[in-house]
Amino acid sequence: MRDQVTPGTSAPGMPAAEHVDVLVLGAGISGIGAGHHLRTQCPKRSFVIVDEQDGYGGTWWTHRYPGVRSDSELYTFGYRFKPWSGPPIATGAEILDYLGEVVREDELEPRMRLRHRVLSANWCSERARWTVEGRRTDTGEPFRYTASFLWMGQGYYRHDQGYTPTWPGMEDFRGPVIHPQQWPDDLDLTGKRVVLIGSGATAATVLPALAGQCEHITMLQRSPTYFVTKRNVNELADLLRELDIPAEWTHEIVRRKVLKEQREVIRRSFEEPDALRRELLAGVRQHLGSDELVEKHFTPSYRPWQQRIAFVPDADLFGAIRTGQASVVTDTIERFEPDGIRLASGEFLPADVVISATGLNLSVMGDIAFAVDGGPVDFSRTVGYLGAMFTDVPNLIWVFGYFRASWTLRVDLLADFMCRLLAHMDEIGASQVMPQLRPEDGDMTLLPWVDAANFNPGYLMRILDRLPRQSSRAPWRHTQDYWEDQRELASAALDDGTLVYGMPPQPLRRTA
Template sequence: MATAARAVAPQSAAAEHFDVLIVGAGISGVGAAYHLTRQCPDLSFAVLEAKDTFGGTWVTHRYPGVRSDSDLYTFGYRFKPWVGNPIASAGEILDYMGEVIAENDLGRHIRYGHRIERAAWSSAAARWTLTVTRNDTGETFEITAGFLWMCQGYYRHEQGYTPDWPGLGDYRGRVVHPQSWPADLDYKGKRVVVIGSGATAATLVPAIAGDCAHVTLLQRSPTYFLPAKNANDLADQLRALEVDESWIHEITRRKILADQEEFCRRAVEEPEAVTAELLGAARLFLDEETVRRHFTPRYRPWQQRVAFIPDGDLFQGIAAGKASVVTDEIEGFTATGIRLKSGAVLEADIVITATGFNLSVLGDIAFTVDGRPVTFGDTVTYRGMMATGLPNMVWIMGYFRASWTLRVDLVADFVCRLLTHMRAKGAAKVEVRLRPEDADMPLLPFIDGENFNPGYLTRGLHLMPKRGDKPEWQHNQDYWRERKELPAIDLDDGAFVYS
């Protein structure tokens, strides 16, 4: 695993100032740092990371088999070729990120173990003041910045979401959330129940099935899975022809994105046909009754993420009898297992709650603007990047139906263009405001539930900014539109107010 740039940077001095502060050294923050060095090389910046290393979600999650559920040709950066299998382990992704940091000398900009407690904007000073605590010393101090780039992700790393089931306190076995996987967990020869039906559960079950006495996937309702081999024929063919890796990366990336665009279109316009194809793929591994009872969702494809399972490993484990699946609702816990609403009881030595995330808005940092506390849910989003009432700040919220990192690159281009535009105008401050023509625009939840409705988002929707019914006042979740729209944004449009 690449380790260059993992050492904690020198202690920050009080009132140290930067042109830009990037919050988070995960896939978004590392990408942001790269683009700043290339597109705005004369700007000073630092990356503040609460953890003691880079990687974000790939450091938080340490459960067996943890891997990407997006292909690395698109989850990887556009500027750094990916040369491995499309679906990669956490370790492989960390190696890749470590190479980006080392090759571009980004480590000197990253301050590990720096947790931001508060962020205060002053219009008089035209800057953000961040109150920061160092993990190793407990020292608290201030850092100021002209611009804040929020790359902290969207969920609370410290604690995953576990429902408060009746009787949970009576259960004598061990309850584990994948987000807080204990190093001493011994599941060999044990009866294990994994609660959940998303990508985490689909990864965990086949990874531990060979060591458990038995593992049961318990789901409230089915989800869509896409089984396919963990290889890309086009990339392999190009490598056999000794094509340069940068060309392979770009060609393969474009082909995957074109195929995904078509799949998303068909999921909306031809949902019955797409459903039939996905269920047909499941039938290659499983009998008809299992597919009907446990792998036929109630919603159309892509209203929630379609989980990729490389080589159909989840289905193979079920077909081989190493794992089983139960579709039912939990009535409560007993001392030795889980009682279901059907009346059945699942005995379990270990229960793994792959039940999702707790949404974290802006890293749970307390924001104020000119002394007034900011309630993010009362703001209106500008293309899912900026928010009304929050000057000199951009945040990254990626895509649900395409790789998160695709938006990292697009937003980075926008931020660098905006910073350059501000300097050309002599502006120290920029914020987005509703224009006169937006006065009667209806304000709606951040995303339409008919478009996308995962549990973590619907539970925390009240925390997210509002959206309008115009393209510029919403995050449309459509990479294929945004790759043309974001570069074409008119930075002198009335939505941008400079001073």
């Protein structure tokens, strides 16, 4: 249970605050990317990166389960400014090494404050600054920062707790129930019967990593997932390297090719869903060699890209199934029993260990208690500007990446926008900025933050009502479209009346 701080108040015994121009929350791929761009595009700005974990890396620090790897290829998951030279799908360790290179090259480690859990963030219009307070996770000591601007790069899920549903009889089960997000270092599965609950990218990664280490592993899924598989190589990148093309050119050429291919798949998911579906299933059938298995366990009921398409490098998931080391069962859980799981069909799955690859616990703004001028902020009552800033919340940008493309693509775009915005504020002498609905926006229809008709995984649906709102009208759209964002964020007018600025000492006025 996280410590609780009432918005607009300070924890007792709080030390004097350290002030920075930009406070970056999160030392994962978003926060590290922000650090690079602030150093290169805003070299006169002071900044600090805070994170509650023991090390930097975010997702890649948190997740230590067997086989952990990217579910996007690294030519787009990697930064545009840092050429990737490894395999397209990288292990967690390889990604941490890559992030470590960025940290060292940009000398970011001295600017990091690890083991710092942020509890509250309070904006004061008269002082034009945020006061951010929390506690150290190692000593319990309180800390305080003030900042002119917040970069919310803490991600969108809780790192200290994965999502595991409560099933009847779980307390009767004799073995451990483990979520991959809290994988124990000393787990020995030799001779164990393992049931892996889930069918997404995590389950598709864990299963081949454990197959052969245990007596048998069964993937128990409520419904199938779409999978695509290729060799874990990029032939174009390999060819360009053989030709001694500079690494920066190779990275950019391959990146653009991958983005073009991704855009085509997304287009087809809307315009040619049946044809794309047949192609995806044919790829699975090729590796499984069984029409029955494909029809029973690998044919989803929804069209492609209504949920993520999981990438399986070198078909390792299907190889484990073909050898008999692993199997798949599609059913729902009726109850846990001491030695396994009873399914709704009546079938019993014996188990010594259950792994619950059942998703993430999402959070809004890191579960931080936000307040503006003493009033608590309810982000579900705000409207997003370019999917990054929010009505009535000054001097804040939230990094919310892509579901159908690599998260990091949006980090680079938003960092460019933030640095451009900060430079514009310097030019006009503004200390505060906030998006505000204009009179002509009064008749627009507000929509959920994500279009659930086109993308609706369970982890997102569980918190959709707590997320900000959007509209179908620019600039109040959250398109989830990299190509739209690339154009809109780069060309967004900073003085068209949508962004309102506060010049000291006049504070911004919030709307009703």
